[in-house]
Amino acid sequence: MTLFSKTAAELQSLLHNKEVSVKDLTEESFARIAKTDDDVQAFLALDEKQALQRAEQLDKEPMDGRGPLFGLPIGIKDNIVTKGLETTAASRMLENFVPVFDATVVEKINNAGMVSVGKLNLDEFAMGSTTESSAFRTTRNPWNLDHVPGGSSGGSAAAVAAGEVPFALGTDTGGSIRQPAAFCGVVGMKPTYGRVSRLGVIPMAASLDQVGPITRNVTDNALLLSAIAGVDPKDSSSSAKEVLDYQKHLTGDIKGMKIGVPKEYLGEGVAEETKNAVQEALKVLESLGAEVEEVSLPHATYALPTYYFICASEASSGLARYDGIRYGHRTEHAQNLDELYRKSRAEGFGEEVKKRILLGTYTLSAAHYESVYKKAQKVRRLVAQDFANVFAKYDVIIGPTAPTTAYKIGDTSIDIATKNASDLLTTSVNLAGVPAISVPCGFSNGLPLGLQVIGNHFDEATVYKVAHAYEQATEFHTRTPAIWEGK
Amino acid sequence: MSTLTTEEIKAAALRAMLSVTEEEAQVYVEKLEVFDEYVNKLNELDTENVEPMTHALQQENVMREDVVTDVLDREVMLENVKESKDGQIKVPTIL
Numbered sequence: 001m002t003l004f005s006k007t008a009a010e011l012q013s014l015l016h017n018k019e020v021s022v023k024d025l026t027e028e029s030f031a032r033i034a035k036t037d038d039d040v041q042a043f044l045a046l047d048e049k050q051a052l053q054r055a056e057q058l059d060k061e062p063m064d065g066r067g068p069l070f071g072l073p074i075g076i077k078d079n080i081v082t083k084g085l086e087t088t089a090a091s092r093m094l095e096n097f098v099p100v101f102d103a104t105v106v107e108k109i110n111n112a113g114m115v116s117v118g119k120l121n122l123d124e125f126a127m128g129s130t131t132e133s134s135a136f137r138t139t140r141n142p143w144n145l146d147h148v149p150g151g152s153s154g155g156s157a158a159a160v161a162a163g164e165v166p167f168a169l170g171t172d173t174g175g176s177i178r179q180p181a182a183f184c185g186v187v188g189m190k191p192t193y194g195r196v197s198r199l200g201v202i203p204m205a206a207s208l209d210q211v212g213p214i215t216r217n218v219t220d221n222a223l224l225l226s227a228i229a230g231v232d233p234k235d236s237s238s239s240a241k242e243v244l245d246y247q248k249h250l251t252g253d254i255k256g257m258k259i260g261v262p263k264e265y266l267g268e269g270v271a272e273e274t275k276n277a278v279q280e281a282l283k284v285l286e287s288l289g290a291e292v293e294e295v296s297l298p299h300a301t302y303a304l305p306t307y308y309f310i311c312a313s314e315a316s317s318g319l320a321r322y323d324g325i326r327y328g329h330r331t332e333h334a335q336n337l338d339e340l341y342r343k344s345r346a347e348g349f350g351e352e353v354k355k356r357i358l359l360g361t362y363t364l365s366a367a368h369y370e371s372v373y374k375k376a377q378k379v380r381r382l383v384a385q386d387f388a389n390v391f392a393k394y395d396v397i398i399g400p401t402a403p404t405t406a407y408k409i410g411d412t413s414i415d416i417a418t419k420n421a422s423d424l425l426t427t428s429v430n431l432a433g434v435p436a437i438s439v440p441c442g443f444s445n446g447l448p449l450g451l452q453v454i455g456n457h458f459d460e461a462t463v464y465k466v467a468h469a470y471e472q473a474t475e476f477h478t479r480t481p482a483i484w485e486g487k
Numbered sequence: 488m489s490t491l492t493t494e495e496i497k498a499a500a501l502r503a504m505l506s507v508t509e510e511e512a513q514v515y516v517e518k519l520e521v522f523d524e525y526v527n528k529l530n531e532l533d534t535e536n537v538e539p540m541t542h543a544l545q546q547e548n549v550m551r552e553d554v555v556t557d558v559l560d561r562e563v564m565l566e567n568v569k570e571s572k573d574g575q576i577k578v579p580t581i582l
Contacts (some may be wrong), residue, residue, distance in 0.1 A: 100563045191524055193543035207542050233556075236549040237542070302532065305525035316503060323504070327567035327577055337581045342506040354505060355518050360502040375529050377539035382532065384540060433543025457544065 003028050004166040008220045022071035026055040029073040029117045032164045041137045042159035045086050046118040048325045053444050068223050070113035074167040079120040079202040089202045090134035090302045091124045093322050093329045093348030103200025105211050112227040120155030124350045128152050133352045139185035142481045143447050147406040150180030151472045156182035156214045163484050168214040171404050173204045175426025177212045178438040182401035182450020185440045187221045188214045192458050193433035194239040197232030205314035208430040218468040222246035241458050249461040252466040255289030258394045264300035265399030269421030274400045277449045284473050297386040302379050303428035309363050309376040316360025384432040391456040396466050401438035401450030435460045439467045440476035490523045
């Protein structure tokens with residue numbers, strides 16, 4: 001067992017009573033990583049020396065004025081830049097790349113007094129949903145090492161589930177925080193688009209990407225979002241809306257709240273055990289006084305093709321910066337500048353990344369711009385409008401986070417209905433830009449299932465309130481994988 | 488059936504500054520075979536009077552004062568450059 005079975009508040013009280021120091025917590029994180037990460041493979045880089053030095057400094061800070069996250073260890077997805085610490089986006093393109101500034105979210109966790117222990121694995125440039133497209137390693141699900149942790153924030157979710165860190169940062173473009181959180185039995189929040197600064201976040205799709213927290217419980221998640229959210233003058237897409245103290249909204253009182261359950265979210269491709277777990281969760285919420293009704297998001301099945309074209313188009317544009325000139329991989333086989341660009345990019349990018357660049361370039365070409373790209377943007381509005389229509393009458397929307405439990409590593413036999421359901425459940429949220437959380441809601445064959453709670457724009461407080469009330473009425477979040485006790 | 492041919496893949500690769508071999512182009516043709524199906528799916532909807540949605544939130548004219556703020560030093564920005572000379576990036580012959 002580890003200290004990280006405790007909540008942030010419990011750890012703070014240990015710190016205040018001098019039962020543990022920040023250094024102890026930091027050492028605990030590295031000890032846990034040493035014990036479990038040979039199996040889990042969540043981390044791409046560790047920052048042990050710096051982290052321990054920082055911990056010693058933080059231990060000297062007076063007790064008054066320490067915030068709720070002070071001294072707590074955190075892991076950072078490796079597509080978020082960290083000054084002086086290698087940041088690769090799990091791509092050969094950025095192998096050995098050492099950023100010269102910190103992402104705004106990294107500055108914010110530092111200001112909160114957190115201790116960053118290292119960088120977490122992901123699908124290359126966050127393009128994938130299993131973490132298998134990482135150029136460097138395959139992360140494994142702590143609940144069953146033969147299974148994937150989900151993705152693209154697979155390292156972040158696995159590290160938290162394995163008790164290596166109590167906190168992690170992930171990014172979510174089409175489900176990349178929520179789906180791995182569901183697969184690993186932890187809590188993952190994708191905030192409203194613009195709620196968290198993207199400065200220093202290596203882009204996949206600029207109009208969809210958002211940073212968010214992955215934790216073991218809803219309260220800790222709310223604390224971390226309050227710390228990282230807010231307007232950033234260096235990211236003009238970040239919102240100036242006031243950041244709430246989300247923890248204050250975790251009252252457990254959801255009496256009279258109206259919950260909409262889209263029939264499209266419990267359709268084809270969603271496994272029976274998933275449907276059952278969601279139905280059980282809805283009963284729990286009803287027993288707490290919420291009103292549950294079926295609703296419809298009529299354009300839900302259009303989210304996948306819409307996402308497919310918009311995401312690839314934005315990625316092809318966003319990844320144009322990797323030219324082998326200013327940073328990143330540079331070929332050694334170029335006779336002239338043109339070859340330098342082409343070969344550097346061909347050698348540096350993996351297959352999935354190239355596929356999306358080619359698709360995006362094709363989609364944005366003069367012949368297809370109107371008929372495909374602009375068409376997708378129009379359908380995006382219809383997908384988003386569906387959410388607005390439901391939120392006019394309901395407080396939150398609830399469904400599964402993922403249609404099944406985690407796949408087996410290397411499984412190429414996943415049927416198309418499952419894949420389509422998977423994208424349907426998560427991508428529409430990014431297209432609409434609304435916030436959504438995944439919380440554990442059951443197990444099937446020893447692997448976790450996730451419940452997705454979706455809210456209206458900038459209404460993270462309500463999402464957290466519902467997720468927290470549900471969590472406190474159930475015990476799924478208290479379970480830990482066998483790896484916690486040693487093998 | 489896909490609308491994308493190896494020729495189209497190679498043309499896209501040319502614009503994307505990506506070298507792609509004939510064999511690779513064939514692989515991407517197969518990987519992108521859903522293109523047509525997805526376009527057809529979108530075309531089921533009449534979007535004649537729908538405005539394209541370019542961003543998740545409609546934010547317009549995000550302004551700031553026109554003053555110089557902290558930027559990175561040139562030497563710092565050159566730290567990840569493979570080859571540089573006198574503060575300039577070195578590349579192979581252009582002409």
